[in-house]
Amino acid sequence: MIVFLKSDTSHQRAQELASSAEAFLISGPDGFVLINSSSVKTLAPQLEAHTRDFIVFADDLQLGSKKYQSQTREISFGSFSIGGNTGNTVVMSGPCSVESKAQIESSAGLVQELGLKVLRAGAFKPRTSPYTFQGLGTEGLALLSEMRERFGLTIISEIRDGSHVADVIAHADILQIGAKSMYDHAILKACGKSGKPVLIKRGFGTTLQEFVQAAEFVLSLGNPNVMLCERGIRSFETKTRFTLDLCGVAWLKEHTNFPIVLDPSHAMGYAYGVPDLARACVAMGVDGLLIEVHPEPGKALSDASQQLNHSEFRQLIASLHPIATAVGKRIC
Amino acid sequence: MIVFLKSDTSHQRAQELASSAEAFLISGPDGFVLINSSSVKTLAPQLEAHTRDFIVFADDLQLGSKKYQSQTREISFGSFSIGGNTGNTVVMSGPCSVESKAQIESSAGLVQELGLKVLRAGAFKPRTSPYTFQGLGTEGLALLSEMRERFGLTIISEIRDGSHVADVIAHADILQIGAKSMYDHAILKACGKSGKPVLIKRGFGTTLQEFVQAAEFVLSLGNPNVMLCERGIRSFETKTRFTLDLCGVAWLKEHTNFPIVLDPSHAMGYAYGVPDLARACVAMGVDGLLIEVHPEPGKALSDASQQLNHSEFRQLIASLHPIATAVGKRIC
Amino acid sequence: MIVFLKSDTSHQRAQELASSAEAFLISGPDGFVLINSSSVKTLAPQLEAHTRDFIVFADDLQLGSKKYQSQTREISFGSFSIGGNTGNTVVMSGPCSVESKAQIESSAGLVQELGLKVLRAGAFKPRTSPYTFQGLGTEGLALLSEMRERFGLTIISEIRDGSHVADVIAHADILQIGAKSMYDHAILKACGKSGKPVLIKRGFGTTLQEFVQAAEFVLSLGNPNVMLCERGIRSFETKTRFTLDLCGVAWLKEHTNFPIVLDPSHAMGYAYGVPDLARACVAMGVDGLLIEVHPEPGKALSDASQQLNHSEFRQLIASLHPIATAVGKRIC
Amino acid sequence: MIVFLKSDTSHQRAQELASSAEAFLISGPDGFVLINSSSVKTLAPQLEAHTRDFIVFADDLQLGSKKYQSQTREISFGSFSIGGNTGNTVVMSGPCSVESKAQIESSAGLVQELGLKVLRAGAFKPRTSPYTFQGLGTEGLALLSEMRERFGLTIISEIRDGSHVADVIAHADILQIGAKSMYDHAILKACGKSGKPVLIKRGFGTTLQEFVQAAEFVLSLGNPNVMLCERGIRSFETKTRFTLDLCGVAWLKEHTNFPIVLDPSHAMGYAYGVPDLARACVAMGVDGLLIEVHPEPGKALSDASQQLNHSEFRQLIASLHPIATAVGKRIC
DSSP: OEEEEOTTOOHHHHHHHHHHTTOEEEEETTEEEEEOOTTOOSOOGGGGGGEEEEEOOSSSOOTTBTTTOOSOOOEEOSSOEESTTOOEEEEEEEOSBOOOHHHHHHHHHHHHHTTOOEEEOBSOOOOSSTTSOOOOTHHHHHHHHHHHHHHOOEEEEEEOSGGGHHHHHHHOSEEEEOTTTTTOHHHHHHHHHHOSOEEEEOOTTOOHHHHHHHHHHHHHTTOOOEEEEEOOBOOSOOSSSSBOBHHHHHHHHHHBOOOEEEOHHHHHOSGGGHHHHHHHHHHTTOSEEEEEBOSSGGGOSSOGGGOBOHHHHHHHHHHHHHHHHHTTOEEO | OEEEEOTTOOHHHHHHHHHHTTOEEEEETTEEEEEOOTTOOSOOGGGGGGEEEEEOOSSSOOTTBTTTOOSOOOEEOSSOEESTTOOEEEEEEEOSBOOOHHHHHHHHHHHHHTTOOEEEOBSOOOOSSTTSOOOOTHHHHHHHHHHHHHHOOEEEEEEOSGGGHHHHHHHOSEEEEOTTTTTOHHHHHHHHHHOSOEEEEOOTTOOHHHHHHHHHHHHHTTOOOEEEEEOOBOOSOOSSSSBOBHHHHHHHHHHBOOOEEEOHHHHHOSGGGHHHHHHHHHHTTOSEEEEEBOSSGGGOSSOGGGOBOHHHHHHHHHHHHHHHHHTTOEEO | OEEEEOTTOOHHHHHHHHHHTTOEEEEETTEEEEEOOTTOOSOOGGGGGGEEEEEOOSSSOOTTBTTTOOSOOOEEOSSOEESTTOOEEEEEEEOSBOOOHHHHHHHHHHHHHTTOOEEEOBSOOOOSSTTSOOOOTHHHHHHHHHHHHHHOOEEEEEEOSGGGHHHHHHHOSEEEEOTTTTTOHHHHHHHHHHOSOEEEEOOTTOOHHHHHHHHHHHHHTTOOOEEEEEOOBOOSOOSSSSBOBHHHHHHHHHHBOOOEEEOHHHHHOSGGGHHHHHHHHHHTTOSEEEEEBOSSGGGOSSOGGGOBOHHHHHHHHHHHHHHHHHTTOEEO | OEEEEOTTOOHHHHHHHHHHTTOEEEEETTEEEEEOOTTOOSOOGGGGGGEEEEEOOSSSOOTTBTTTOOSOOOEEOSSOEESTTOOEEEEEEEOSBOOOHHHHHHHHHHHHHTTOOEEEOBSOOOOSSTTSOOOOTHHHHHHHHHHHHHHOOEEEEEEOSGGGHHHHHHHOSEEEEOTTTTTOHHHHHHHHHHOSOEEEEOOTTOOHHHHHHHHHHHHHTTOOOEEEEEOOBOOSOOSSSSBOBHHHHHHHHHHBOOOEEEOHHHHHOSGGGHHHHHHHHHHTTOSEEEEEBOSSGGGOSSOGGGOBOHHHHHHHHHHHHHHHHHTTOEEO
16 A cells, blocks of 8 residues: 655654555655555555555555556656656666776777667676686776776666675666575665666566566665666577566566566576567667676676677667667667 | 488489488578588588488587578568578467457458558467367458468468478468477478478477477478577466567577567567567667567457557557668568 | 256257357256356356256366265276275286287286286387387287277276277277377377277376366366376486376375376386385275286386386285275276 | 595595685585586596595486485484484475464474474565565564474475575575575575475475575585475476476486475465375375465465365374385385
8 A cells, every 4th residue: 555645744743654554655746655565455544644645555555556647657767767658668788797998998988989878797606516716806996996986987786695785786777686696685775775776677487566566675774766677587488598578578578667678698697698588678679688798608608608709789789770770769 | 410412413312311310301502511519520421422412410410500500591482581581570470369250351451551461370279278269260261371372471371280380381372380289390301302391380398409400301302491489388387478588589599590470479488578679679780570469459350468459569660660760670 | 167958958959059158068967957167257157047056166177076966076987986985996007118929918817827817918109219219109009909808907008199090999909199199189089989898008198187177178078087197297306207296196186076097107207116106095095006017018118217017916805805995986 | 526525534635625626515425526517528637646546427416316315315303303314204295485473383283293304484475476474584484493403393494585694594404495495696695505304395486406506506516415305396287386397306316416306386276175185295205395374264374275274184193104114115
């Protein structure tokens, strides 16, 4: 249940009401808002005198639902925005991992050259096997911050576990919660409190229901800047790394107000399929793409097989513009 | 193993060689061709004197592989073709089932109005539950034949089990082998021998490996006119009816020479997602779409929730043209 | 809806009523019974005068549901039965395919030696790849019939497509509908009309809902002798061939009245895991097992990796007896 | 690659060698052992003089593989052990969450009454939806510690995210890493360093490959006390909560040396199926079970549908003893 308190309700009173009703308190555009579990179906008596309006929900999709707000939420990255009326489809590109200064400079230069605005790269790569490259860590984050200054780019980087949440929040402009971390409530909480734009990747074994619940968790902490990223789920098919769930994207577009970002690189796992899939995603009118591109994919320290080289990436971006135009969008 | 016999080999001799080598015999553009199991890795001694060339394969993808023929195979429907150099993306549309003369006339009129060339509809609908509508049967096929005559359309209809194979082969221009029938070797064999264009739908629990093996089965009987149709696979996600596997489509495009047709209607299961998914498929440069459209979806006797109404379908087709243009294709 | 007609209703009248109500007619223990689609929720007026009782169902599980008959249905194989109060867990064993007289004699001898009663083997093996062994066909069926005569065994063999339905019905005592054929309504219909015991294998992409619908289809044709066989479903895990769904078995035991047979050989795909899984199945109190055993598994023409050798099989059967005893069952 | 250093190698020298070879250093029963990535296939030159023996592995299953140690590793919980030659199948039971002192006392009493030794209960329940019960936290851990003192029980409790790792390590005897946390390397690391017995639950979207990699991560930090827990994976079937992967268990038993614990409660999601599944697991000869039992399941604050009541649990345990005996095991 979402309860809109009357506009003259004080912050202190709102906090008391939230506490007595076991509800989350957030600050909405027209005053304070309480959010209860979806299992709460009736207005608590003590709230009646202070309530302007309320909505009862059938499930845990509340603040993120089209019923609460019909237009896709607009999220600002400082110099530009996505969602809302912007018509922007943002391409967030760069290597899987920051590997060296020369490598990330090369990537940043490519992004700038093509008129794109967001650079992506991971600093923490604690991968499944303990015996492989684990990322540059804080040194990687420092390199990303340097790229922001020199190239004027917006930086997105991933949080993988609780040991480096504060570091990523300090250095990145967009906080990426990884597919393997999206059930971690300590991370969701830290991101919720940071107020920064958050991109939540769907776990590869995660239902759409759980996916939007993770997003609701961040919203319930007062951070409205949440994007959802579909990056492939596990199915029985193993000739490709994962199965990109565009039916699921159609469901998210119909039922939620979150901007949707697609990651064809991780879904496919092989560079050859990424351009076709990226074009498919843009034709669906999504709000963003995450694309892995590397100066020398064959030498990449992680995810070598799925990263495009610079030439392939330039061709891909060129091919995306007319499709974006055809569906009323603009690549940026 | 594929063995190209010398061009002067007689039909009788070719048959003897095929028999002695336990191979299939087909007639290729430059003479007879023998096809053995992929487990055969060396040329049988008796073949040596008659062999022009041969290819050894690692798996069961042989005649359908890009290694055998790098260009997508061209398939003619009489008045037009797909695949090859045609640049055509054919839209095959119509209702899930033929329900009445008035209904199928309305559909045929719509297809013609929009400049499309193929009408789809099922006559046999032996559905999972025994207690529901099972299709009009041969009466439905007769209605489809009537539409072909009156509207000049190409007809595609589905074979669901062995009891009506001959009927569908007699009436339809394109033979659709359903997702639930694609392991049926009696059906595959009958379609292989018919020589008519065959569209094989991927089972919802079928790996890409098994999918191309079913297609190879038809090819090995001498029918080169095989198309593959991705229509959604089963995953753990149940908010949509199936999960459209576009990563799998990217794999098929990379490794096989089959024209690829996509069926977003069955994948999604809900009309609201079909237009977005259809646009995504066209942006991938596929060779065809199967779209369910019904004069009154709410009254459809099967698959009511996923069929577009005529107005939605007109809008969809209008939106597909610029995307097709953007990827060098033409909707027909 | 299931409608129990009054005991004095004549066959002709029952047929007229069935026709007017678009219902299936079967002959129950206490008179004629009509079965309608589960979407029919009210008694048709013309039935009222002839109706003794009726049950409305929420879904397509009707005759097979515990609500219709709470005890597991008893199925007789002539010399013995399973289900009901029998306490029997039948082991149906033998090679994947009949390959030669010597091979199937060896298998029949083993089955007899261990006091078991059912011999299994496939005669038709139209496998996914067109370029591999396809079974001995009718010659295989004749060999199985010979084994029945000589060893006094009950024979189960599989129907794979419409081209050999009549042959298998003529030769086998138990009709096995394969995982790839269970949506084929022509096969289901022929088995329904035969009256012989039918074992339906769950497709590897088949939901429990569709599984019981296939069984209902056979029941609705008047054949009550239906068993269900879980043989593994497809999941994302590929280190084993399939994933044996024992949670699904628990659901079937709770909600349906079908005897349940388990096939650990196909589920696992590797002989090493079959004994442990077979023991697990027996401990669940199931009604039967299908186990593949071959005189020389390494030389088997199909499914070589998953067949036990005779020594392994003897040890397995010995280990099953005390577990069966522990759960109140008897291996036969 | 695993390298066994000569027994006279000093700790300091072993550390230098590990550092120069980018290997993990652990202390084995016969001296120091270095563990490299499985991609390292040749002995580094500087190691040669100090190496007693080494093993090259094909994949990331190294210390946990049967090739490294053929017998299941023995893990001690103080008063008793599992694995090795013990023949013990430990039942770890209790409620999903600690809810109150009365509730957990009741559970502890039941465990003691039945001669069992391990009490399970969660203190941190940061569940997917933000709007539901999140556990008693440290107060719950304190109650569990109190139960250990009063009832002489071994306590297992779950770590869900990085915010309470230290608390659980301080209070629990067995550290349970939850299905949603098993990719969290900060948690794996903390558990690895603690030296306490660790039970890793398989994520519901996790391959067996990734599962054993998580376990290897803990082993590589010098903690040999790792158990694996299968608790159901996600498949397309949704009539049960998850799909218990006993084929996967057969694979783990064949290829790894980890004790295996099964959690039928979470897999099934409904109490009615738990006893049958628990019996199946015991018949496979596994090393442990995790069973949820609650004084009043209908009033449970989490997972209400899948918890057994005390009466059902007593019957279950009684039925497990003869099955355990049949497979040479003992319930404790």
